[in-house]
Amino acid sequence: MHTKIHAAITAVGGYVPSDKLTNQDLEKMVDTNDEWIRTRTGITERRILKEPGKATSDMIVPAVQELCKKRGIDPTEIDCLIVGTVTPDMVFPSTANLVCHKLGATNAWGYDLSAACSGFLFALAQGAALIESGRYKKVVVCGADKMSAIVDYTDRATCIIFGDGAGAVLLEPTTEIIGVMDSILRTDGSGSQYLHMKAGGSLKPASAETVANREHYAYQEGQAVFKFAVKGMADVSAELMEKNNLKAEDISWLVPHQANLRIIDATANRMGLGTEKVMINIERFGNTTAATIPLCLWEWEKQLKKGDNIILAAFGGGFTWGAIWVKWAYDTK
Numbered sequence: 001m002h003t004k005i006h007a008a009i010t011a012v013g014g015y016v017p018s019d020k021l022t023n024q025d026l027e028k029m030v031d032t033n034d035e036w037i038r039t040r041t042g043i044t045e046r047r048i049l050k051e052p053g054k055a056t057s058d059m060i061v062p063a064v065q066e067l068c069k070k071r072g073i074d075p076t077e078i079d080c081l082i083v084g085t086v087t088p089d090m091v092f093p094s095t096a097n098l099v100c101h102k103l104g105a106t107n108a109w110g111y112d113l114s115a116a117c118s119g120f121l122f123a124l125a126q127g128a129a130l131i132e133s134g135r136y137k138k139v140v141v142c143g144a145d146k147m148s149a150i151v152d153y154t155d156r157a158t159c160i161i162f163g164d165g166a167g168a169v170l171l172e173p174t175t176e177i178i179g180v181m182d183s184i185l186r187t188d189g190s191g192s193q194y195l196h197m198k199a200g201g202s203l204k205p206a207s208a209e210t211v212a213n214r215e216h217y218a219y220q221e222g223q224a225v226f227k228f229a230v231k232g233m234a235d236v237s238a239e240l241m242e243k244n245n246l247k248a249e250d251i252s253w254l255v256p257h258q259a260n261l262r263i264i265d266a267t268a269n270r271m272g273l274g275t276e277k278v279m280i281n282i283e284r285f286g287n288t289t290a291a292t293i294p295l296c297l298w299e300w301e302k303q304l305k306k307g308d309n310i311i312l313a314a315f316g317g318g319f320t321w322g323a324i325w326v327k328w329a330y331d332t333k
C-alpha cells in the first residue's frame with residue numbers, strides 16, 4: 001500500500017533591504033501626500049534595494065541562507081529551487097540559476113516562474129507537486145522582486161505602491177497529513193491590458209524610442225485591477241474553503257498578497273475572518289509583488305503552530321490569482 005506523500009513547509013527565510021522609502025520621501029518626488037497613500041493603500045513605507053550592482057538574486061540569497069541555517073542543512077542538499085519573480089536579474093539566464101551559483105547549491109536545478117503577484121503561490125504549488133511525486137526531497141520555493149527596478153518614480157499612481165523584498169520556504173516530504181493540502185490557481189490573459197510592461201519583450205524589443213517613451217516600467221490601470229482583485233481574491237479563497245469544508249473557525253490565518261489594505265479587508269470579510277487572523281505588513285513593506293506572502297510567513301513564523309490551517313491568497317498581473325490551503329508543519333521554539 002502506498003502512503004501519500006505530502007509537501008511540508010519546514011523552514012522560512014526572508015530579506016528586506018535596509019533603505020526605507022517613506023510616504024514623506026514620496027511627497028518630495030511626486031504630487032501625493034501621506035494621508036492619501038495611507039487611506040487608499042494602507043502603506044506608510046517600503047524597502048528599496050539601493051546598492052548599485054545588486055539585483056533580485058542578492059535578496060534571495062540571504063533569505064535562503066537563513067532558511068538553511070534554521071533547518072540545519074547545507075545548500076548542497078537542495079534538489080530544486082524555484083523563483084517566482086517578474087524582476088529577474090536578467091532576461092536569461094534564470095535568477096534561480098544565479099541564486100544556486102551564489103549559494104553554492106551545486107546539486108540543484110531550478111527555474112524562474114512568471115506570475116507577478118501570484119508568483120509565490122504558483123511556485124509553491126509546483127514545488128509541492130515535485131515533493132509529492134517522491135522524486136525530490138528538498139525544494140526551495142522563493143518569491144522575490146526588486147520592483148524599484150521597474151517602477152516609474154514620476155508616476156504617482158504606481159510608485160507609491162511597490163517595494164523590494166524576498167522570501168523563501170523549504171519543502172520536504174512527510175507522510176503526516178500536513179503541508180500543502182490543496183490549491184485553486186487561475187489565469188486570465190485578457191487582464192494583461194491593465195497591468196504589464198510595454199517594452200523589453202519579444203513583442204517590442206528595447207530601443208531608444210521605447211526608453212524615451214518610458215515603456216520599460218510597470219504600467220497599471222489601478223482602478224480596473226482593483227475591481228478584479230477584490231472579486232478574484234475573495235472568490236477563490238471562499239471557493240477553496242467550501243471545496244475543503246473549511247469554516248471560518250477552522251482557519252488560523254489568512255496570508256493575503258499585500259497589494260492594498262482595502263483588497264485584504266474585502267477578502268477577510270468574505271471569508272468571515274476578523275483582522276486578528278490576517279497577516280498584514282503592507283504598512284512597512286508596501287507591495288513587494290511575489291515576495292509579500294513569504295515575507296508574511298517569515299514575520300509571523302513564531303506565532304504559527306503545528307496543525308494551523310492557513311489560507312494563502314493572491315491576485316496580480318496576468319491576470320493571475322489563486323489560493324492555497326496549508327496545514328502548518330512545525331512549532332518554533
Ligand code: UT7
Pocket residue numbers: 031032033036037040041117156157160161221222223224225226229258259260263287289315316317
Ligand atoms: O499587486 C498586483 C495587483 N495590483 C493591485 O492589486 C493594485 C490595485 N489597485 C489599487 O490598489 C488602487 O487602484 C490604487 C492604489 C493604485 C489607486 O487607488 P484608487 O483609489 O483606485 O485611485 P484612483 O486611481 O481611482 O484615483 C483616485 C484619485 C484620482 O484623482 P481624481 O481623478 O479623482 O481627481 C487620481 O488622480 O486619486 C488621484 N491619485 C492620487 N492622489 C494623490 C492617484 N494617485 C495618487 C497619489 N496621490 N499617489
